[in-house]
Amino acid sequence: MSPIPAELVARATVSYDAVQAVGETVYWIEGRPDGETLVRWTSRNGTQDVLPEGIYVASYVHEYGGGAYLATEDGIWYCDADDQRIYRVSGGAGPVPVTPPPARPGALRYADLRLVPGSDTLVCVRERHEDDGTVHNELVALPATGPGEPLVIASGDDFYMSPEPSPDGKHLAWVSWNAPLMPWDGSRLWTADLQPDGTLANRRLVAGSEDESVCQPRWSPEGVLHFVSDRSGWWNLYAWHDDRLDSVITGEFEVAAAPWEFGYRTYEFQGGWVVAVVQEGPLHRLVMRNADGSMEPVALPYTSLKPYLAVAGEQVAFIGSSPTKLPTVALTDTAGVVRELATNDLGINESSLVIPEPFVFPTRDDGQAYGLYYSPPASSRTGDQPPPLLVRAHPGPTANWPMRLDLHTQFFVSRGFTVADIDYRGSTGYGRAYRLSLRHRWGAVDAADCADAALHLVSTGRVDPERMAIWGVSAGGYTVLRALAITDVFTAGIARSAVVDLTTWGEAAPKFQAHQMELLGGKDHTVADDLGAPTLLVHGEEDRITPLDQVQRLVYGLGPGSRLVVIPDAGHIFRRPSDTCHVLSLEIEHLTEPTRLADAKPNE
Secondary structure, eight states: OOOOOHHHHHSOOOEEEEEEEETTEEEEEEEETTEEEEEEEETTTEEEEOSOTTOOBOOOTTTTOBOOEEEETTEEEEEBTTTOOEEEEOTTOOOEEOSOOOSSTTSEEEEEEEEOTTSSEEEEEEEEEOTTSOEEEEEEEEESSSOOOOEEEEOSSSEEEEEEEOTTSSEEEEEEEOTTOOTTTOEEEEEEEEOTTSOEEEEEEEEEETTBOEEEEEEOTTSOEEEEEOTTSSOEEEEEETTEEEEEEOSSSBSSOOOSSBOOBOEEEETTEEEEEEEETTEEEEEEEOTTSOEEEEOOSOSEEOSBOEEETTEEEEEEEETTEEEEEEEEOTTOOEEEEEOOOOOOOGGGSOOOEEEEEEOTTSOEEEEEEEOOOGGGOOSSSOOOEEEEEOSOSSOOOOSSOOHHHHHHHTTTOEEEEEEOTTOSSSOHHHHHTTTTOBTTHHHHHHHHHHHHHHHTTOSOTTSEEEEEETHHHHHHHHHHHHOSOOSEEEEESOOOOHHHHHHHSOHHHHTTHHHHBOSOOOOOSOOSSOEEEEEETTOSSSOHHHHHHHHTTOOTTOEEEEETTOOSSOOSHHHHHHHHHHHHHHHHSTTSSGGGOOOO
């Protein structure tokens, strides 16, 4: 097996997100090197760009965005990536603004656009950035054809999401929550009557509390409110009938993803069916629930599904991937017949890819945690000793490693490394208790779980105990630094765009997550000057999520073999292929220097 070249890993691929459908026309956002582009697909014309060249679609509400466009039979509304105003495209005419210009760039941002049926009213989330640095979130209503001044219809809570008008246009449902909670900790679902002037009356609490996370309210075509709640310990789907909750899709699995972004839609209505994405650890599957309550799986060649579903005629549009296939926009019918609409073909021979194996391992406090294990092919190994190990901490803290093709992992596996992707405690896909088990222990149990995963693989004879490294990005970078500081398991570490100090990070982070450390941070959350192992820190010069100056202060006290490499003009994520190639060469060099994992030198 030949090592996967860095150029292949770094090649500029297109990402796919935010699938919607109008009739049999499918829309999605393509993340291209120049920006987020809105495209549509029809069976007659294939894929076409919707907007004029140079116009990109993105929302920066909460900084992470999402929910940046709405496609309907009456036209398309979208958030412009440059000025954050809402524009409308209809009947072949060019974009027309429907929101007034802000007093200064970025002062007003919008997300989660919804058209009220039978009216000329658009409802959405608005985020206001004041001159004094304060940020306010609220729900607003505005003339859909614009231009017009938005009317605030709900305010007072710290955060809002998912305004959903009922099919008859008479009611509105939405979700809100308050700091220090994140939406996956505790949130509330509300409904109110929509008045002709766009205001709300008779507000009612449907579900949710500080100890219950609710998300994704949707009205069925018959006007029944559905939503996802973790009241059972798992994000399951329920229906609300006149103050009575009925189970729709329930079990020990998740019917939602942690709502870091707007616009997630993991269930849809199709005729008498409810179609949903179900997550069990690293695996996703598509299921259909009939009106009689029976459940049927839809057999798909994908093991990972993004949290976007859309009904397109008699089919369902989605984004799927697998350990041998990059994310793909596709259509399926109830029999699982798939038609692929858009994908990235890198020309990789599937037989050269390593398929991961889910594994469970014990933790030092008598618990258990989860991971994906990649064993290097025999042809890439050197000598008779067990292979070196690279543990990867996901960029959490509430993320997970899905069962899909990860070229960074394959890059190292093809060079003789065992790779273990760890869903440490706090990860999603394993229920509420597991997700909240990181509270007040961030930098402790996640770091220990990564170390315990490595020790477990040593105990089973699958890796060399003298050659074990740990890697992570963002919050995962913080896990790396803490694992090196509080354990003696790893012989090297790599941290990209790392969170370094929770206190100063919270002061600089966006409002959405600035308070997160109040629930996650423990008594000891600092990073020691002596990490105990040579560490490579790679950071973007323009990183706004984890400011560069924090890691610069850390690196001054690190010991021999550690260093900081700053990537010019780069942000939190390295998007330029040249930057990715450079970083990969730094990482493999760091892990194969004679004083560390010498026997794992790349075979090039």
